[in-house]
Amino acid sequence: MRKFKVFLFIIYLPIFIFELIIFKLFTIKNSSVSYQSMINYFIITRGWSNAIIHFFLKKNLLKKNKFDFQINKLKKNGYLIKKNFFTKKLVLDLKKSLKKIDGYWIGDKYKSKSKEKLYKKVKAAKFFYTDDDLLKLKPVQEILSNDYLFNIASKYLDAEPILYNINCWYNFPTKLPDKEAAQLWHFDMDRPKWLKIFIYLSDCNINNGPHCFVQGTHLNGSISREILNLGYVRIQDKIVNRFYKTKIKEFNFNEGDLLFEDSRGLHKGKKVTSKNRLMFQIEFTSSLFGNKYNIPSIKKRDCTNNFYKKVTSKRYNYQGIKII
Ligand SMILES: [Fe+2]
DSSP states (O other): OHHHHHHHHHHTHHHHHHHHHHHHHHOOOOOHHHHHHHHHHHHHHTTHHHHHHHHHHOOOOSSOOOOOHHHHHHHHHSEEEETTOSOHHHHHHHHHHHTTSOBEEESSSOBOSSOBOOOSSOOSSEEEEOHHHHHTSHHHHHHHTOHHHHHHHHHHHTSOOEEEEEEEEEEOOOSSOOTTTTOSBBOOOSSSSEEEEEEESSOBOTTBOOEEEETTTTSTTOSOHHHHTTOSSOBOHHHHHHHHGGGEEEEOBOTTOEEEEOTTSOEEEOOBOSSOEEEEEEEEESOOOSSOOOOOEEOGGGSOHHHHHHHHHOTTTTTTOEEO
């Protein structure tokens, strides 16, 4: 079966290369066949294909990056922690503004069909807000305007970063780890290369869903062939423990802390056993080639002056946001 799959995706190679070229030249979106091919080439080549695609599609920086100790650490380990980055005031303002919007429950046992208010009754492992709704919130606009985040992303990607994928969600206690809420080990694979930023809006320790990452598994050739042969799926704890027991990092955070992570490496959020966890997350990518994505839109009158200036003056970096 696996040999047949490899054969199939070698047959797709001309389509894939054609779509890659027209994406680069005319920014024509790729098909789902090419996206599936990208995942399979990643598995077959143990990551090297992504490095080539990233190199081909990225927009180069005008200035060369100087040596940066913390970026080197991020490149080596796959993660970087910044304690107390956002102020208590910003976190509080964001939490307050979230109360004004509704969201969706999602979990293995329940999914909202339409937007719901966040009442006390917990219906699923996760309650999330849409990117369109989040974008209207002033504290969110402040986070998205932060130059430091762009700076780290551009140095890590060695490319002009594109901001996209704006997420915010609560996790609540469940009896079992939830597949829908990404509480089992997995690697992300939506783009050729990206950097995720987790912004903690609540303190997080062993009880309320600490994030776990296998150090170094974001590098080419670092995920074992046995794990990759399982495909693009959720992976059981015992398998990851067998290969990487000593490399598993489990993080505790306080609100306002940041975790930069190349989530191409193996990761999961542990299930919440008490209280809850509120997380805000954005992503920077070197290209939007890959999986389908949503471009949230915002009316000009809903933008702060600073945010409007940033988004309109740096169109390449903010192409994941539309002002109408
Ligand atoms: Fe993930």
